[in-house]
Amino acid sequence: MKKKILSAVLSAAMVASMLVGCGAQPAATQEAAADTKAEASTDAAAPAASSEGGNKLTVFAWDPNFNIPALEAAAADYKANGHDDFELEIIVQSGSSDVESAVTLAGSSGDYSNLPDIVLFQDHWIQKYHRDYPDAFVSLEGADVNWSDFGAEKISYSTIDGQHYGMPVDNGTAIFAYRTDILAECGYTMADVTGITWDRFTEIGEEVYAKTGKHLLSMDGDGNDLIYLMLQAEGESQWKDGVPTLVGNPKVVSICEKIVDMAKKNVLYLANDWSDYTDQTIIGDMVAGVCNGNWIIPTMEQVADNSGKWEITTMPTLDGHEGYASNGGSSLYITANCKNTDLAKDFLAKTFGSSSQTYDESLLKGGVIGCYIPAGQSDVYQQGVDFFNGQAIYSTIVEMGGHVPTIEQSDYHYTLRTYMAAAIINARDGADLMTELQAAEDQTKFEIGG
Amino acid sequence: MNNKKVSVLAKQHRAGWIYLMPATLLLAVMSFWPMVNAFLMSLKTGSSANMQWNNPIINNYLRMQQDKLFIRSIGNTFLYLIIQVPIMLVVAMLLAQLLNNKDLRFKGLFRTCVFLPCATSLVSYSLIFKSMFATNGLINALLVNIGILKEPMNFLGVPSTAKVVIILALLWRWTGYNMVFFLAGLQGIDYGVYEAAKIDGASSWQIFWDITVPLLMPTIVMTGIMSINGTLQLFDESVNLTNGGPANSTITMSHYIYNASFGTGTKNFGYAAAMSFVIFIMVAVLSAISMKAGDKRD
Numbered sequence: 001m002k003k004k005i006l007s008a009v010l011s012a013a014m015v016a017s018m019l020v021g022c023g024a025q026p027a028a029t030q031e032a033a034a035d036t037k038a039e040a041s042t043d044a045a046a047p048a049a050s051s052e053g054g055n056k057l058t059v060f061a062w063d064p065n066f067n068i069p070a071l072e073a074a075a076a077d078y079k080a081n082g083h084d085d086f087e088l089e090i091i092v093q094s095g096s097s098d099v100e101s102a103v104t105l106a107g108s109s110g111d112y113s114n115l116p117d118i119v120l121f122q123d124h125w126i127q128k129y130h131r132d133y134p135d136a137f138v139s140l141e142g143a144d145v146n147w148s149d150f151g152a153e154k155i156s157y158s159t160i161d162g163q164h165y166g167m168p169v170d171n172g173t174a175i176f177a178y179r180t181d182i183l184a185e186c187g188y189t190m191a192d193v194t195g196i197t198w199d200r201f202t203e204i205g206e207e208v209y210a211k212t213g214k215h216l217l218s219m220d221g222d223g224n225d226l227i228y229l230m231l232q233a234e235g236e237s238q239w240k241d242g243v244p245t246l247v248g249n250p251k252v253v254s255i256c257e258k259i260v261d262m263a264k265k266n267v268l269y270l271a272n273d274w275s276d277y278t279d280q281t282i283i284g285d286m287v288a289g290v291c292n293g294n295w296i297i298p299t300m301e302q303v304a305d306n307s308g309k310w311e312i313t314t315m316p317t318l319d320g321h322e323g324y325a326s327n328g329g330s331s332l333y334i335t336a337n338c339k340n341t342d343l344a345k346d347f348l349a350k351t352f353g354s355s356s357q358t359y360d361e362s363l364l365k366g367g368v369i370g371c372y373i374p375a376g377q378s379d380v381y382q383q384g385v386d387f388f389n390g391q392a393i394y395s396t397i398v399e400m401g402g403h404v405p406t407i408e409q410s411d412y413h414y415t416l417r418t419y420m421a422a423a424i425i426n427a428r429d430g431a432d433l434m435t436e437l438q439a440a441e442d443q444t445k446f447e448i449g450g
Numbered sequence: 451m452n453n454k455k456v457s458v459l460a461k462q463h464r465a466g467w468i469y470l471m472p473a474t475l476l477l478a479v480m481s482f483w484p485m486v487n488a489f490l491m492s493l494k495t496g497s498s499a500n501m502q503w504n505n506p507i508i509n510n511y512l513r514m515q516q517d518k519l520f521i522r523s524i525g526n527t528f529l530y531l532i533i534q535v536p537i538m539l540v541v542a543m544l545l546a547q548l549l550n551n552k553d554l555r556f557k558g559l560f561r562t563c564v565f566l567p568c569a570t571s572l573v574s575y576s577l578i579f580k581s582m583f584a585t586n587g588l589i590n591a592l593l594v595n596i597g598i599l600k601e602p603m604n605f606l607g608v609p610s611t612a613k614v615v616i617i618l619a620l621l622w623r624w625t626g627y628n629m630v631f632f633l634a635g636l637q638g639i640d641y642g643v644y645e646a647a648k649i650d651g652a653s654s655w656q657i658f659w660d661i662t663v664p665l666l667m668p669t670i671v672m673t674g675i676m677s678i679n680g681t682l683q684l685f686d687e688s689v690n691l692t693n694g695g696p697a698n699s700t701i702t703m704s705h706y707i708y709n710a711s712f713g714t715g716t717k718n719f720g721y722a723a724a725m726s727f728v729i730f731i732m733v734a735v736l737s738a739i740s741m742k743a744g745d746k747r748d
Contacts (some may be wrong), residue, residue: 036560066462072593104717132497132717221607249736273693274583280586293710429608447718 024401041224049117049170052339057347059332060099061438065298066119068328069366070169070358074351077358081350088347096122096330100129103298105298106337107133119339120169122330123157128411130160138334139163143345145353151326151371154403158248158331166331167348171371173294173401174229174325175312177300179214180389182288182309186211194313195319197438198230198258205267205289214288217262220272222423223414225327229291230255233315233323244416246437254318256433258423263428270425291315293327296398298367300387307387314400324403351444369397416444457548501720519698519726520732523706526613526615531681539673542625543666546632547658553643561633564626570636572623578621578691580606609699613694619687624680628673636662636668664684675737682733701727 001131032261034280050056061067070092093099112135121129129177131138141163148157158166178193186207193204205216218227231238236247236251238244246252250389267284271277277301281287285303290296300310315323334344349360352370359375362368375381376398384390412418423436486741492510504510514520548554549561567575582588589678590602605611639662647657663670685704688694694701694709701709703725711722 062617099713104498108719110499128717133499136679137501224695270607271693272604278586284586372629417697421693425695425697439518443517446513449513 014346015143020349039280042346047336049115050089050340054340055083055085056089056090056342057118057338057340057344058091059091059118059120060091060102060116061120062093062095062098062347064102066295066366066368067169068092070362070368071120073361074347074358077351077355077361077439079234081355082110082274086347091116095122100125103133103136103335105130112136112337117340117344118332118334118385120330121333123328124409124413125153125165126158126331126333127409129161130165135336136245137165137340138336138338139165140334140345140348141169143161143167145349149196149373150304151401151404152325152371152373152405154329154331156406156450157409158333164332167352168329168331168371169352169368170293170295171187171369171397171401172314172326172329172331173369173371173397173404174233174292174296174327175294175393175397175400176291176315177289177297177310177312177388178216178446179288179306179309179394180311182208182212182214190311190313190358193316195322196316196399197319198316200260200320202258202262202265204268205262206265208288209266210432212288215269215286216267216289217291218269218271218287219291220274220277220421221425222273222421224259224424225269225292225417226259227252227255227420227424228413228417229315229325229327230259230317230323230391231265232325232327232407233404234319235405238416239408239410241408242414244441244448246420246441247434251318253434253437254419256427256437258318259424260423260427260433263336263424270428290371294369295328297393308389310388312393312396314386316332323404324400324405326401326404339434363394369394370397371401373398373402411443412444413449454617482543488723491720492727494720495718495742496720498717498719511728512730513721514725519701520697520703520706523701523703525685527682527702529536529613530644530684530702531678533683534620535674535677537630537679538621538625539670542623542628542673543632543670545625545629546636547662548631549632549638561630564629567623568627572686575623575691576619576687579615579622580691586632606655606692607696609696612696613685616687619691620681620684624677628677631669631673635666639665641663643734647701656695671740672745674740677734678740682729682736 041430045182059071061071071088071090075086075090078088081407083443093102099121102115103119104122106115107129115136126137139160143164145164147168148430151171151173154168154171155164158164158168159256160202176193178190180190183189183193186204188204193201196204201216208214208216217226217276228238229254234251234255236249236255238246238249238252246256259268263270271281278296282296282299283302285306290300300306315325317323322422332348334341334348352372354372356372356375356378357366359372360372360378360380362370367394381394381398382392383394384392419440420437423433423440426436427433491501493504493507495504495510496502519705529695549564551557551559554560562601567600568577577722583603584590585602585607589605593599594602603611605615637739643661643665647661652660685705685708688700688705689708692700694705707722707725707729710718710725
């Protein structure tokens, strides 16, 4: 009898643990939701999207120091301007790849019910995801937005078949920041590094490294964005009609040669991975220059000791004109699971679509610089930033954003980036660059072929 | 034949089947059904929302032969396998031999110390190794301070040293785990056998080689198969320690499959499924070979 009771207890325990195991998944999203400062729902079984006809929207977003404050600013703005009962529930994700996985999962199963009303999505990925899961996103057509108020390059990512799908949030305009104190030590000023050729840049970099031991530039060697940035500054793409064209494009070859040359001469430091790039080279104070999308600024600002020593300018180019480029960034997209599309469109149009108020607050609270050109005229954007020696970097960045050339993009942007990064590292370590570029081209073509 | 007896037997059979049923059902639903589906998926192509049959049907398997990166990932994985598994098993056996010594004091403490790495999670130990071998990490600081290196070396940024770091990490993590199996095996050997050998004048080497190793053979085969299997599926170290880099020189098969399905790659689930099936066949073949080689009973 005792044994029977024991076995009954054991099997009950087993069943219970299985149930708990199954029930644990919604709880995980719940925890993530609880992290946000915005109101999080407490009902574990609540669907991710809001119900029909209400005044509430849900959104997936990442980065509590950057995107989340911008969304909070937008929600406050919308609420203050005639939508008192509006509520935006921000469900914080740990990174952009979580949102991508959520869309992949929903798209693969054909069940969109776990998606929120709106997702923040990476610009370089959206075309691919839209092609793979055509039903996942709802077009923004009909929203009251003047699209010509935005930087054309940014909008080109979220425009699919002539229709606007995404509402831009940030602005990926590249900055080239230099440490003025280190330049001065070597006898240079900001004017000496503005509008120069990469060859001249390399000369200055060699001198800086010899005198101060600091690299003039660093980049994540694994996900090397520098190639893309440098090419965009030339108005050139690695793609020709959807085909990766590296060896056959003299500009690509010469850009890669410059990068390899800089890496060999210690002008450019290629970090092992992304955290190595941010934590070791930038926060670890190994570099005298940073070139990336302006979202890198909060990382730079973590070194409080260097406040006032940085200034920004444009990128060098092959022939010495001032280079403008853009890298990364994301936009907001309405998902197929949104039952309040009119509300969602109105919310996006009246905040990120037309309100300087939203952009001012986003900038103040999260350091988010938009690509809404009229916002660049507001007082907030004109103010000098102490960290950058009083330079009015925000209006400068918005202004620079207007010059970024639109170049051919591809769904396979990150695939090619990975293989080109490998080519650069191998060439730095002594392999033949042309062979390596050919291999990168072949491997990318191979993946596209599948 | 006695009718009653048959029915008792049948009853027992039925009881047996009923006992087996829950586990069998779970295994079928949770393991075999996904395997069958994965195989079907490996014959398809396209986005996961709208998969099409390949033309020819085995196209994913044919493509694989032209995939230089997949071939490289196989090469990397086998390099880890060939270098790491023998070193690990030999070290584990020697450690087990040492710790099996009857006169050794604080045996429990030493055994715990050697086994402890297995209690750490794969991700956290990978991250610890990563920070230890970083350019500004512990190892570099040590080597520079005692004068072996002039300036810090980027261990994880150079293909050859990055591979060495991965192998070191694997050794640290798994040697103790295998040692426990050898210890259990050694404890199953009657001490009298060793005494007899000693009386007959056998050297320690002879005792080890002619008595311990043959008697441990079943354990060696088992740890061998487990290690081969585990190494072929190596994932965490590749992802967390080096992220496959530099320039994909340390990427493993599982890591590449992950990239092809969820990672930075092109979300090609059909191709990823096909690659996993190839690994599955490799594991099966290698296990069969080592089972055959280790089984000398007949």
